[in-house]
Amino acid sequence: MSDPSQRLLQAAAAPDPADPDPALEAITDAALRQFELFGMARSTMDQISRRAKIARVTLYRRFPGKDALIDAVIQRELRRFLADLDAAVQPFEDVDDRLVEGFIFVLGAMRNHTLLQRVLDSEPETILPYLTVQGGPFLTAARDYLAARLLRDHDDAHTPEEVVLLADVLVRLMLSFLLTPQTLIDLDDREQARTFALRYLRPMLARG
Amino acid sequence: MSDPSQRLLQAAAAPDPADPDPALEAITDAALRQFELFGMARSTMDQISRRAKIARVTLYRRFPGKDALIDAVIQRELRRFLADLDAAVQPFEDVDDRLVEGFIFVLGAMRNHTLLQRVLDSEPETILPYLTVQGGPFLTAARDYLAARLLRDHDDAHTPEEVVLLADVLVRLMLSFLLTPQTLIDLDDREQARTFALRYLRPMLARG
DNA sequence: GATGATACATCCATACGCTATTTGTATCAT
């Protein structure tokens, strides 16, 4: 398993799906379900191919190897995540609301993501270092993506430097809530999450 | 190695050192140095006793076992840390300044703490879970301590519930900077850290 | 009376060899 930050960058850099190959989709579908049920480390190419109702050899004809398949699954999840985030934020006009709603969405999306939760729960050692002590590349990628996203609907009130710092803090907080969800507010309660974001996140955006 | 949150609670609950036994201090001194040099897992009771210039048997007469010795070392480090934090914050009058200066101090203290950095660097798997996926107890303890500390020099402008939530965010951010120090600002530069805290942390305290 | 030295049982991490599984490729048939 390689550094996830590369995949994030790639996924974020690919604006259009381009390749809705049904055969490939069916395979990644099967792989995703398999991974959700047994984790990535314990899933074998044989199990995945049987679940996809193809021969194992065909699997290798589509993907160079297991790593590449894992990459494809994760990349697709990231693309979906970013697309959903975009859609969730789009209805709102000003940056304030988008920030708050985006934060709420990310919280919910992370906590409802079966594969992510599965990995964190049953094989955390495979992902924990990349999100913590070796989390620099990932943090940078996520921060820069968020900053660019915030600057797209910017209000000219903030310098790019300010926005990047804000994005850094936001990413760190969301990552913290992912890794250690136990907190005073019920993160699954959208209203509580909104109150929290309004009270503690929006003030950081304030001031020109 | 047991859950660190217990130790944090104990250390925070013990306001006075009470026991300045020189013999015990010499042992924990030696153990600390040994741990700093080789990590906790790779340090043996034999090495520690030789460094403390006592027989290994005597070590066992002072401490029930290695776990207890590790606990003692960590507890003392925590006591020192909290005492130093108190001292660093004391010169400042109002909550705003104390928050900012306290944040700066914690950043520096964590990054300059040889043992902590040593463990994170050479045997992170022993501590990482307790600070992330199993970090609930630790986070709760740290958050409650900080909240109580903030309420002691409270300004009546915030409800206890607000303060606890603020403490939660602050602890999460400091933990994030500990685990993933790579960021845009130079955390070792006090002025940059202060600017950051003023810009992004103090606004959270604002409003009554 | 506490410390130190020796000895000893127990525990635990590590390593090694073995086996079974899995990965990845080649070949051939459909």
Place this chain on the structure above:
DNA sequence: ATGATACAAATAGCGTATGGATGTATCATC
């Protein structure tokens, strides 16, 4: 292009052995 079979290579898992470390007991010493 897919599937079935076969196969080499890499890897994970497992039981076992081994060495070091933990923890305790005994006795001598100061």
